[in-house]
Amino acid sequence: MKRLMKMSFQQFIQYSSNYPRGLFYLYSLQWLLGLPVAFFLYYKLVDIAGMQGFLKGPITQWLNSPAIVVVVTLLAFGACCAYQYTLNYYFMSAHLQTTEPAPIFAALRLKKRRFYLLPASLMTLMLLLVVPYSPIGIGPALLKSSGFWMPFTTVIGLVLWIIIMAMLVYSSLRLLFSAYYYMAEDTTFVQAMRHSMYVSRIKLAQSMAIFIGVLLLYGIVLITLASIFSLPLILSEAMINKGLPMLAGITVSVILVAMFWVTAYAQIVLAQVIMQLAVYTGPAPKVRPCNKKHKMHIGIVTVISVVLLTAINSYVLTYSVYQPTTKIVAHRGYSQKALENTIPAMEKAKQAGANLVELDIQQTKDGKFIVYHDESLKRLAKDKQKIYKATERELVGTAIQKKSLKGTIPSFVSYLEAAKATHTNLLVEIKVHGHEKEGYVEDIVKILKKYNVANDYIVQSLDQSAIEAVKKADPTIKTSYLVKDEETDMYDIPTEFLGVKEKYVDATLQKKSHDAHKGVMVWTVEGEKDLQKFIEHDVYAVITNEVAKAVKLRDDYNKTKGFIERLWLIRQRL
Template identity: 25%
Template sequence: MIQRVLKQAKETLKDLNKNKWHYLYTGILIQLIFGVAGSFILRRIFGFVLLMTGQDNLNNTNIIQILLNPMGFISLIVYLILLVVLLFLEYQVFCLMILGASNQKKIAWKKLFHPTHLKLNKQNIFNGLYFLVYVILGIPIANLGLSTTLTNELYIPDFITGEWSKSPTSAVLLFVGGLTLIYLAFRFLFVVPLFTLTDLNFPQIYKRSWQMTKGKLIEFFLSFTLIEFVLLLILLPVFLLSIVLALILDNDGSNLFLESLLLTLINGCIFATNLFVKIGIFHLLIQNMQSFSNNLPLQNVQKKRKFASLTLLFMVFASFYLGETYQLATLEYNPKIEIVGHRGYVAKAVENSVEGLRAAKKMKANYVELDLLYTKDHQFVVMHDNDLKRLAGVDKKVSDLPANKVIGLKIKQDGHTSKIVSMKDYLKIAKQLQMHLILELKPTGNEDSSYVIRFVNELKKSGMENQVKIMSLDLPTILAIEKLDPDLDTGYVIPIQFGKLPNEPVDFYAIEDFSYRPQLAEEVHQMNKKLFVWTINSPDKIRYYLQTPIDGLITDELKTTNQTKNELRHDKSYIDRLLDLIQPLQ
């Protein structure tokens, strides 16, 4: 097996070196066609879907309404069909490019969009669903290089995996589910080359891929890893040399144009590495195929158009250089961002505990976010899960119990212990600590008509109404609070959202990291509202968001956030900004 791995990797790397300029040129074309033009078309169709359904966006609350609208449903089907076609075309271009280079041929672009080569005459909507299933299965191994231009940003939102990992049972299920997806993704590795280069239909393709990968998963994994490792070894000295040259030519990092050139070169090398990793993987797969369709859109290589190729490369380089210059010039640490301890400071205490509140105060958080549930006898307690099993070990629900059966219950988490407290007691301690709070109301559906009034009255009794913000996933609840007392600072929590944010009569939005886009902050500020993002825990993301125009960052990692803030206060040179703008390997 080792000999086969080395032989295949050697042949692949040899081909990458031989056809590197052809692959780079075509890869840039793919990026422009599918990353720019394809994304533009999809955004316009998505906008048409929203227009037809009278919505400003698609989120977790209105998806059913959009699907039940006949025009919305039809428009979404059109959107999905186009998405499938674009994804297929991108994969097809990669496979044809590699196969053509091996046979001294090139892609016949004019024939590429012919229905025969799109296989639209042989496929149906169910086969399109087969293809979407393949794309979804590929999410866990996308970092190996199998993602497309349109799916580079596709991943499972952190708030889903994060919450699941907090319970031992669900964490095991998440782990097993992830391994299963990875296993299936490897068993269906040949779906794309078989579909694009043979005349098989999808059921036959899945069956053939299953047969071709039988007993070879380790071999393929080692081959992929070896190719990626070699390409990274090539990238590393280029990266280090670029940094050294920058330090020599601009040791104080103050030359914007030189640092922009350096950043463009580094990100260009990273783009090329990502591209060659993807091509290398497809090359390995195609090597293992024995037969191909006789009706592929390939043609004999004609005279090379070096001038056109060089012109395209220069234009792309110049465009990226201008873009990198703008980013370097405008990237700045935002000292106005308010840091919010998510459920207190969970590194030092149980979530939503008084100890977590005190720990967050010591870490100098601007706010502490906490969750409020409603008991059977109409009292508010500080707790995230309605089910007491995870933290208290009690197989009962908060909403089914009176307050005296919930308050005082012992809770455990990551070696820490505490007790469930009432909203009243928590606010009293927060007031003593002079700690500002963000109260998240979590209605379970069992609340009575006095729910909102009781909450507002309880808040005002505490004297903390001017030191807290109030938010909820449940928009009607927040709107009712806003109507009852417009002076209260209210916010709407949005876990998943595509399109523009709704202009609701609230004071701020709390959006999950998965749905954040740079233009959202500008949209929110134009509404004269604020934008908080949750839950940001990785060092890279904390560093990224601290240099954005958001108003608040909700995190479990208060220590890391403080350290990053201190670093950014002193990192003012262009070389410091450059290091933050280097694109990750995918």
């Protein structure tokens, strides 16, 4: 085995100068042509399915349309074709090195008779069968809502999944040489599979040991490089106690470029190992030094890649990872600067830096919706008129006042239009007075969808049935259940967030909410001391009337967080 590994590495080093050009064209073709098409089709599918993303709702929702299933299958087939083409390039490269003096780049000019429709089709089938039932990277909350037949949250389900994965790994090892035989020999893919089954039966243990060894070495190299390149960023942020998005962008770019080269060459080495294991038994080739010209080309490409990626990553990280972790929600708008639940209050909250603006909506006598908190006009208009007894026309425009702050009652639709115009995200609270018409929640969802904001806003309510009705109407809408007290069953309610009174929020509640994959929104937080406390506890959001103060406290606190800590917090919230 030692001799086999040595020969593989020597063969790789012998021809290492020939690979960069082929790799450049190979991956450029995939990234410049394949990725844009894949992303375009992906977002079209998301739009057709009415979802925020592949992991933002029940995955079974993708199966509602036959067209979606067909396009997803074609996307998977395209990805498998790209992978199979790359695999064939590696094997053909390894084969040409031992049979003829042709340049490695010739491996890209594959003959039509070597088209890989069958292997790519088999790979697509395996992908479609395995990935939907794989719990890797998918949280328990999503698994519960996905409609999967496989109970991954149970011991039996986990054991069954392990057995299936073990069978697939065993089958993959037995068919390990298929691609090489198919490319290097004048044979059909079925014959190549039979040949691989025969050879791997004899060399199964050796194949497994080498395969695991190469993967372990690959993992160790990646982890080592990532750790070394991350060290300057970690030390710098720790020393000055401040986030450094530009340095983080450089670090991530260097790591990505290093991962690209390590991954590409690891696959080449693996192809060499498989070839040596499959057929080649000749003497180890003499190693020639790498051409200086090729070294220079690799260096130039690497530097250019790092510079371009740094510009992109610095921007992306600044507006993603380095964004504040705790959201500031303006309670009924910026009610200290303008009258609550009015459009000016919403606009002032946006100007003050609020991430979300909370508003209260109620249904009127004629089935419309207005933005107002109380059941009657008594507190703000000195009128005993009940909201459910008046029409939208009678209520909208009514003069209201609280101390020196004056305003008028807006309709829900006019409020939405103003929010869209100012790019303001909303936390819509459904106030239930008990006289709503049948299907009123569905009407609210229709309005949100009409204005194309259903997946941008959060809907909350003290009424559990209202939350459940929202989820029934559209499972992709994010919701929050407002908790009056310490309810024992609140963690089982199908909602993404829990709105909890500040006096009930402690470490235990946060842990239980995290375990249930629910964010905590604390209401209504007042005073610098309490605001600071909940911001430092990294709750999902604080709902407050003191918007400007909360934003400043949050921003000052977040400046001290380093890159790794921010990634950890983001990971916890997934």
